[in-house]
Amino acid sequence: MEEKQTEYSIFEVFIQRTQAEHHVHVGSLVAPSPDVAIQTARENFLRREKAVNIWVVPRDQITATPYEPDFFTREMDRKYREVAGYTENGRLWRMFKEKAITLEEIVAYVEGRKARERKKQA
Amino acid sequence: MTEDVRYARFMERIERGEKIEATDWMPDEYRHLLIKLIHMHAVSEIMGAYPEKEWVPKAPTLRRKLAIMAKVQDEMGHGQLLLRVAEDLAAPLGKTREDLVEDVYKSRVKFHNVFHMEAKTWADAGVIGWLVDGAAIINQAALLETSYAPYARVLKRICAEESFHMQHGENIILALAMGTEEQKQMLQDALNYWWESLLFFFGPKEVTPAAERMLHYRIRTKTNEELRQKFLDKYVPRIWSIGLTIPDPHLRYDEEKKEWVYTEPDWEKFGRIVRYNEGPKSKERMELRRTAHEGQRWVREAMIRSRMATAAV
Amino acid sequence: MKFENAAQAKQNERVLTILKDLLFQLADDELTLGHRDSEWLGLCPDIEGDVAFSSIAQDEVGHAVFFFDLLHELGEEDPDSLAFNRSSKARRNGVLLERGNGDWAYSVARHYFYDLFEDLRLQAIADSSYLPLAHGAAKIRREEVYHLMHMHLWFTRLGKAGGEAKERLEKAVQSIWPELGGLLSFGLHEQELLKHGIISFDTHELRRRWTSRMKAAFSEAGLMWPGEIPEPRMDGRKGEHSEELDELLSTMTEVYRMDPAANW
Incomplete structure (x- = not known):
């Protein structure tokens, strides 16, 4: 499909604010490639805050639990x-x-x- | 599980005050209401960049130049955050970023009345920063409690950044209010021009059927009129305090009813502006978006092509 | 001899003159390009890129403010007057930077060429005998790392993509090339700047380094090297400018001119 060629991919963005902390998910963006995503992530999510590291992860590479309370239940x-x-x-x-x-x-x-x-x- | 049971369970969650996520089951109506609201919000941020963008190259000091650039940039950034939320909601309908942006210049999505209006002077840029943003902040603050979690999350970030916008707008206004006669007049003219748009911004007084459904799903929790009253509460005294006249001879606070009485905006006129893009700047700004998006499709296509080329190496 | 602060530099009239001339080049380059960059606000090819590009525009204007501050310390008017109240003849920016933005390919190519030049120019003043300049250069150079990386990526990707993007990029390079020499220079007083240790290498060396690094990028982008950098017909470093600068200044100063004495 001709039109689909213009579609960027979705990347989830994780920011590590200091080396004493883990990366934290802050949102997502669309980009043509991971290296562009890294660069736009800096300005789309870190215009004011400081950080030491950024991860971008293609959304389709993430495996997640459902929002099912049962999965997280500890009753006893x-x-x-x-x-x-x-x-x-x-x-x-x-x-x-x-x-x-x-x-x-x-x-x-x-x-x-x-x-x-x-x-x-x- | 039948549709009725699903719906009943969904509504139980809403009524318990639980938050809904993008991957949760949700009624089509809920999804569509959200898409409409958040898409319009996103597009309003992006189209809202234009009236101020016109004043970016003309900002009269270096500090103002930097600040207004940062402010307009934040608005594009808010558009980005909101578009992502709308895109995830619209994905099951086969819609993507490309579609949601195209919708702007194909008149398939509305944007706030204020962004159809002209910004003729530097004072207009100031009033946009102070009062239009002020109105938007009240709107957004009320949405922080929304039942849709991804929206609530980005709103939290957006509101945090709006606090800078508020200071920025106030600072421009205060400089003009304390300035020369010409500057003061410029400010008064700007207020006269924007006042009616500002009242319209919050939407009709009565609770429309669509608004009723949004309240039902706790997408929003306050009515238009409640928010308009809060805006008047916060801003009228400040507008008066800097010596400006609000262009409404009937504006007063009714101590008994504990509410502001005001002359209603021309609902018909502004309604048409939003619905049919008939504002003084609607067409021009939609054209800018078309040029940016359609006119530069070659760039996006090239970036995807070269990713493939790079990956293949 | 080192000049630790403005007071010391002011004692040598000749040093003061050539130092200010260099600072005007730095300030005017940054302001002019930052202004042009800011015209892209809301018009970039995608929303994420729009946000990123605006940061670069702000950085450039921020750097201009730093250089105007240095000029003010050296006895020139306040930074706003320097930015808003000088005629085009008094401006020392390269003509290339005052040109309209053109398409995205032109803007990317021009910016990348500028960023690499800026990196080298900052290297040349990193050990400047004028210490306030040397200190600032180090800070600014750290901020420019992102710009250089960003623009390198865009430049090489547009080239690699082939097709329309590559054609547009080639066209952009062609129209930039004749004006490049006016940017890649230290202006009229280069030899004296060298003699007094304000810069540590000359235009010739700057262009040699620029060419060697840029050739690598051209080859990565799959572009033909256009050849020698010709001397410009119009030299912004001497105050020669196009009408496009007059238009830019008339827009930029529209509000300021209403009342330069007013507080905005």
């Missing part, structure tokens, strides 16, 4: 794998005259100590 109790399932630890530690401790506290402590060490070196 899964507290055993969550922090909220272990609230009793606090009470148990108190029996040993110790406080409960969270992962966040440890991370903060580790990072804090590092910061102090850097200060000492400087």
Whole structure:
């Protein structure tokens, strides 16, 4: 078909804002080829924001779940794998005259100590 | 599943406040209403670039030149985002980008009345940025709650960028309002020219059957008149505060009814402008789109051909 | 000898003159092309490309602002007056850049030729003895990377496509070529600019580098090399311009001229 020759392809666009983050889907565009898509993606999606990387993926290369709630359902109790399932630890530690401790506290402590060490070196 | 059951389930989702996705089953009516609305929205962004584009080469300072370029660019960008949403909805009907753009100059899609009008002076460019965009922002903000998720997502991005447009328009207006007598007069003339178009922009007062169906599907959740009132709430005091006169002797706020009373725009005249593209600039701007699209089909075809050539290497 | 700031450059009258002449070339090139680019708004072959091209237009005008700022620091009028209130005779842009946009092939070819030239010119001033210029050049050159990449892609793809696109591109190259020499130059004071270390290589070297890189692109695009770059009949670097610049300026300054003293 003559007319179909003018049809661009659809590309999904993923932006990685910093290297500490994964790519995030921001939308789609049409382009004649992936290299053009990469270039237009920068201006169509990053006119104001900063980024370190862009992916463009031909739409037909994406396999997706349907929007079916059943696929994502977890009905039964899964507290055993969550922090909220272990609230009793606090009470148990108190029996040993110790406080409960969270992962966040440890991370903060580790990072804090590092910061102090850097200060000492400087 | 019979059609009735499907429909009933769909409406249950809508009423629960769930969002619909492009790949979900949806009633034909819902799809068609969305295509009509979003296609018109997309095309209005693209056609809306033209009145301001005319002032891009004439912007009177370097800063204004850069800002109005960025603003018109954003509008094309919004057109792009919205076209993609409309294209995905229209894909099952065999329609693509090429078709949706062609529809503009083949009069198969309407665009907002304001973009059929002339922008004769720099102040017109300012009023478009301030009040036309202001009206559009109110419209779009109300659509953020739409039941169609892909539309809601792009609207979020669009509204974020409109906040720059708002500041840009206000800045031009404030400079003129604080300027020479000639600049002030230019601004007043522009307001006189745009006022009626602005009131018409929100659509008829009564809830039309099509609007009723959109409310039914929660594609939109507010009526035209509610939005027009919100626009008047926000903008009339500001227009007055910078010393401008609104060209409507009957305009007043009715304290009892808690609503604005205004002279209605010429529904018939503007209706014809939108329906039959009879505005002062309709034909010229549609021609620009035709030239851009049809006149440069050779470019798009070439880019596809050379992709093939490159891929083959 | 290095000139760390405007005050130091101002102490040497000759340096000041030739430096300003070069800055006008830079500023006027960027403004003129940025203005022409902005005329494509809403008219590009596809919507996505329209958005991308507008960013390039904005970058060019933004670069012009930077160079006008430098001129202002050196004692010239404020940037808006420099942009809006100078006659065409005072303008130092290459004539090629003031020409109407023509078709997409002409715009792409002209832009690509300019971007490669701009990249080399920025190289020539990267170690400029005028430090504010050297610092700016480094920043601008980073922004120009995208332009060069974008225009290279468009230029080579239109050529590779063959058919109408290639024919149009060949025609564009033909009409650009006679005016190319007026762009690829440092103007009247090149030897002095070199002597004072404001630029690090001359037009001859610039054209050699330009030609060697451009030849590769021509061969990738499947185009014939048009030959030597001829000297221009009209030299924008000397203030010689076409009527198209007068038309451009009359449009650009239409609102400004209503009241140059007003705040817009």
